[in-house]
Amino acid sequence: MPAILLTTLVAPLAFLITDWFTQTDKSALFAFLNRTTLLLIGKSLLMAGLSAFFATLAGGLCSFFLHKLSFKWNRFYKIALVMPLLISPYIFAVAWNGGLHLVLGNDASIFSSAGVVLVHSLVFLPLAFIIIGSALSQINATYEEAGLMLVSFKKMLVRIILPLVKPAILISFLLVMIFSLSDFSVPAYFGVQTFTTEIFTQFSALYNFPLAIGQSVLLLTICFAIMFSEAKYLSDSPFFTISLKGNTSKKYSINRGKGFLHLWFWFLLFISLVLPVVLLTIQSSAGNWLIIKKAWQLLEPTFGYSLGLAFTGTVIITLSALWIAYTARVYNSKLPNSLMMIIFVVPSTVSGISLIRFYNHPSLAFVYGSFLIILLAYLGRFGFIASRIIANGLKQIPESLMEAALLAGASPVKIFFSITIPLLIPSLLATFILSFILCWGELGVVIMVYPPGAELMNIKTFTISANAPLALTSTMTLLNLCITCLLIAMFLLTGRVLFKKYSYAFY
Amino acid sequence: MGKFSSFISGILVPLVFLLSSCQNKNQVVVYTSVDQVFSEPVLKDFEIKTGIRVRAVYDTEETKSTGVMNRLIAEKDNPQCDVFWSGDPVRNGVLQSKGITFPFQSVQTNLIGEAFKDPENHWIGFSARARVLIYNKNMTSSDSLPKSVLDFSNPSYRGQFTIANPLFGTTTFHLAAIFTLLGDEKAKYWMDSIKQNGVIIAASNGDVKRKVMNGEIAFGLTDTDDAFEAMKESDAVGFVFIDLEETGIGTLIMPNAVSLIKGAPHSENAKKLIDYLISQETESKLAVSCAQMPLIAGVKVPENVPSLENIRPMKIDYKSVSGKLEDIQPWLKSWLEK
Numbered sequence: 059m060p061a062i063l064l065t066t067l068v069a070p071l072a073f074l075i076t077d078w079f080t081q082t083d084k085s086a087l088f089a090f091l092n093r094t095t096l097l098l099i100g101k102s103l104l105m106a107g108l109s110a111f112f113a114t115l116a117g118g119l120c121s122f123f124l125h126k127l128s129f130k131w132n133r134f135y136k137i138a139l140v141m142p143l144l145i146s147p148y149i150f151a152v153a154w155n156g157g158l159h160l161v162l163g164n165d166a167s168i169f170s171s172a173g174v175v176l177v178h179s180l181v182f183l184p185l186a187f188i189i190i191g192s193a194l195s196q197i198n199a200t201y202e203e204a205g206l207m208l209v210s211f212k213k214m215l216v217r218i219i220l221p222l223v224k225p226a227i228l229i230s231f232l233l234v235m236i237f238s239l240s241d242f243s244v245p246a247y248f249g250v251q252t253f254t255t256e257i258f259t260q261f262s263a264l265y266n267f268p269l270a271i272g273q274s275v276l277l278l279t280i281c282f283a284i285m286f287s288e289a290k291y292l293s294d295s296p297f298f299t300i301s302l303k304g305n306t307s308k309k310y311s312i313n314r315g316k317g318f319l320h321l322w323f324w325f326l327l328f329i330s331l332v333l334p335v336v337l338l339t340i341q342s343s344a345g346n347w348l349i350i351k352k353a354w355q356l357l358e359p360t361f362g363y364s365l366g367l368a369f370t371g372t373v374i375i376t377l378s379a380l381w382i383a384y385t386a387r388v389y390n391s392k393l394p395n396s397l398m399m400i401i402f403v404v405p406s407t408v409s410g411i412s413l414i415r416f417y418n419h420p421s422l423a424f425v426y427g428s429f430l431i432i433l434l435a436y437l438g439r440f441g442f443i444a445s446r447i448i449a450n451g452l453k454q455i456p457e458s459l460m461e462a463a464l465l466a467g468a469s470p471v472k473i474f475f476s477i478t479i480p481l482l483i484p485s486l487l488a489t490f491i492l493s494f495i496l497c498w499g500e501l502g503v504v505i506m507v508y509p510p511g512a513e514l515m516n517i518k519t520f521t522i523s524a525n526a527p528l529a530l531t532s533t534m535t536l537l538n539l540c541i542t543c544l545l546i547a548m549f550l551l552t553g554r555v556l557f558k559k560y561s562y563a564f565y
Numbered sequence: 566m567g568k569f570s571s572f573i574s575g576i577l578v579p580l581v582f583l584l585s586s587c588q589n590k591n592q593v594v595v596y597t598s599v600d601q602v603f604s605e606p607v608l609k610d611f612e613i614k615t616g617i618r619v620r621a622v623y624d625t626e627e628t629k630s631t632g633v634m635n636r637l638i639a640e641k642d643n644p645q646c647d648v649f650w651s652g653d654p655v656r657n658g659v660l661q662s663k664g665i666t667f668p669f670q671s672v673q674t675n676l677i678g679e680a681f682k683d684p685e686n687h688w689i690g691f692s693a694r695a696r697v698l699i700y701n702k703n704m705t706s707s708d709s710l711p712k713s714v715l716d717f718s719n720p721s722y723r724g725q726f727t728i729a730n731p732l733f734g735t736t737t738f739h740l741a742a743i744f745t746l747l748g749d750e751k752a753k754y755w756m757d758s759i760k761q762n763g764v765i766i767a768a769s770n771g772d773v774k775r776k777v778m779n780g781e782i783a784f785g786l787t788d789t790d791d792a793f794e795a796m797k798e799s800d801a802v803g804f805v806f807i808d809l810e811e812t813g814i815g816t817l818i819m820p821n822a823v824s825l826i827k828g829a830p831h832s833e834n835a836k837k838l839i840d841y842l843i844s845q846e847t848e849s850k851l852a853v854s855c856a857q858m859p860l861i862a863g864v865k866v867p868e869n870v871p872s873l874e875n876i877r878p879m880k881i882d883y884k885s886v887s888g889k890l891e892d893i894q895p896w897l898k899s900w901l902e903k
Contacts, residue, residue: 246768249730249766249768251902259732262634262733263732263733263737263898265638265659265663410635411635414639415639418640418643510594510595510596510620510622510645510646511618517623518601521600521623522600522601526602526794527798528775528778528798529798
């Protein structure tokens with residue numbers, strides 16, 4: 059597996075960096091290392107840090123309310139809070155701009171660094187909610203009950219619950235920070251200069267590849283340093299699983315403050331879900347019913363190919379992630395995980411260019427000219443997150459189960475298929491759904507490498523949106539959203555069947 | 566697991582080889598930065614008419630054409646693309662300077678006036694757009710609008726107007742043309758004046774259209790196709806040509822530009838497509854779909870499409886504007902960041 063990853067995904071990147079290092083004039087090689095760049099990096103890190111802080115804080119609070127307190131509509135809020143993950147950050151930015159103008163008659167305030175932080179905090183809140191929520195739901199009730207026998211609820215919260223979910227909080231913070239740092243669309247739309255928009259400008263306005271690649275290497279180093287600290291100090295801490303094994307998580311009833319909780323969730327849902335969807339609907343309804351027909355006519359030819367690719371990509375990602383996580387656990391092989399991490403932190407434009415430069419060779423035309431290049435792009439972009447979800451699922455499986463099976467004479471293969479896989483189903487399902495959402499919406503790399511003539515739903519929505527009527531593009535976005543929700547519902551239903559079939563593994 | 570992966574790769578690799586070897590050779594690969602909503606119907610018609618399969622990669626000016634431009638540059642040593650169709654000649658000029666385009670001349674290319682094609686035929690123009698002022702009728706009237714872009718520095722327009730990011734697309738092209746005409750010193754002074762006069766920088770021309778349509782701002786500088794789309798969508802939007810006076814700098818005219826790619830894998834089909842694009846038929850279609858002005862004489866156009874005869878075009882040499890553009894980009898970047 060490491061050899062496959064090295065040759066298919068790491069080699070293109072190494073090839074690009076070597077090319078940059080050897081071909082660029084040595085005096086210009088590190089020309090990007092100046093005061094302006096360092097200040098810009100500082101500003102970008104500050105903005106990403108603030109976004110990560112607010113997203114983690116709000117996501118953490120939501121997780122606590124929804125996973126530890128029992129009140130009405132709890133399940134509805136849990137599902138609704140994750141929905142904004144299906145909306146791209148760019149749509150958020152446009153919606154907020156429109157929303158502010160509609161309400162205040164002025165949107166100037168959003169066109170600022172604060173606006174970028176606000177939108178990023180909202181966009182990445184669901185990620186923090188999922189990560190911290192799953193950690194909270196894993197806390198064994200006996201710890202809390204023992205604590206409550208000795209100290210007050212508040213003290214138990216600070217001394218027991220908080221330390222137990224600290225790794226999840228830190229990982230949420232770091233992942234959101236990386237995502238915020240590498241996002242281009244929102245700062246570009248708000249006209250805020252960040253290090254990522256600077257790289258984009260060098261690539262796309264000045265066509266200065268050596269400088270852009272040099273800056274990307276610097277960004278890559280920063281992101282890698284952040285993720286390396288996560289891998290070194292936190293990778294052994296469970297942070298992301300939906301497993302129910304041994305779950306005796308305690309929930310608390312509340313008598314007061316229910317109104318406040320509903321108000322809090324409806325406020326969050328309004329700004330992160332209702333507002334974008336309502337604005338898209340208003341814009342969409344400016345047309346007539348024929349606009350829905352036209353939008354569908356445009357999207358329909360892309361549906362099969364997009365679904366096939368996203369599904370295949372998701373299967374490959376899930377299987378690769380399972381392999382990486384399993385070998386890491388059984389053979390203590392950390393190299394594949396580190397390789398996936400390196401690829402994960404590469405900015406999408408650099409990733410696209412490295413794939414083109416490496417695979418655009420006559421002998422590799424079967425990769426570059428076909429869907430394989432898209433599948434590679436998917437694996438590179440999302441393989442790391444998937445492998446971490448499964449790795450944490452694996453950590454939840456008690457070693458004693460495998461040891462007992464071994465003593466009973468079961469072969470490693472039998473143990474893998476009869477014990478490990480059934481117990482991993484919740485994690486595999488979570489990986490599958492999250493990977494599908496990410497593959498379905500991926501634009502940054504795919505727009506640079508998709509084979510000529512291929513039609514993908516999100517790329518078509520994006521390229522059509524440039525000059526088509528707003529009503530049409532809004533309808534296309536809404537249709538895309540509805541299709542995604544339907545597909546996820548189907549996956550969840552399939553997951554439910556699997557849960558039932560292997561229910562012996564969970565209770 | 567080792568056996569399983571060998572089995573999968575044993576099936577998959579030959580299958581992909583088979584699929585790639587079975588690809589239709591009667592095809593042409595085109596990369597375009599012209600909005601898909603306008604370019605796709607033209608390419609489909611070519612397909613129907615000639616039987617040559619068109620495999621297109623679309624991008625948009627909205628995304629600064631990052632996809633196709635970076636792809637073309639990265640593919641230089643092993644080109645996959647046959648034809649590059651751009652919304653303006655600037656990008657073709659960049660590709661020409663990097664040795665990515667190849668000269669092409671035919672009977673059709675001779676129909677285009679010398680002013681609208683590269684002297685060495687690395688790119689050939691057809692159907693043009695113009696830079697216009699789009700305005701919101703509820704916020705201002707056509708009489709109150711500036712008559713020239715140079716009037717943007719007038720204090721009476723303070724904070725009322727928008728232009729797209731000057732580092733990208735047709736806005737860069739327009740500014741490079743102004744720098745060529747006025748000279749660097751005067752042009753920089755004008756740029757600084759409009760900054761002091763509160764110009765709003767939009768993300769793109771499409772964003773200029775959205776801001777004016779939504780009534781967020783009174784007027785903005787954009788292209789004719791954006792203006793026509795805005796008028797289709799909203800009755801509150803109007804547009805005017807600027808710089809029409811005899812003493813003025815003239816209206817910027819931006820033709821589409823098509824280039825043959827050096828080492829194109831399907832060069833014969835590429836030439837057929839280029840000839841099809843530079844035809845009365847295509848110009849007529851683009852006039853209907855996005856009000857572009859034909860450059861070939863005798864093309865029938867709808868009434869709402871302006872004629873080049875009624876506009877006083879800016880007198881520029883596209884090649885020198887492309888050169889100027891590369892010179893001023895660093896200054897524009899620092900102007901934007903001020």
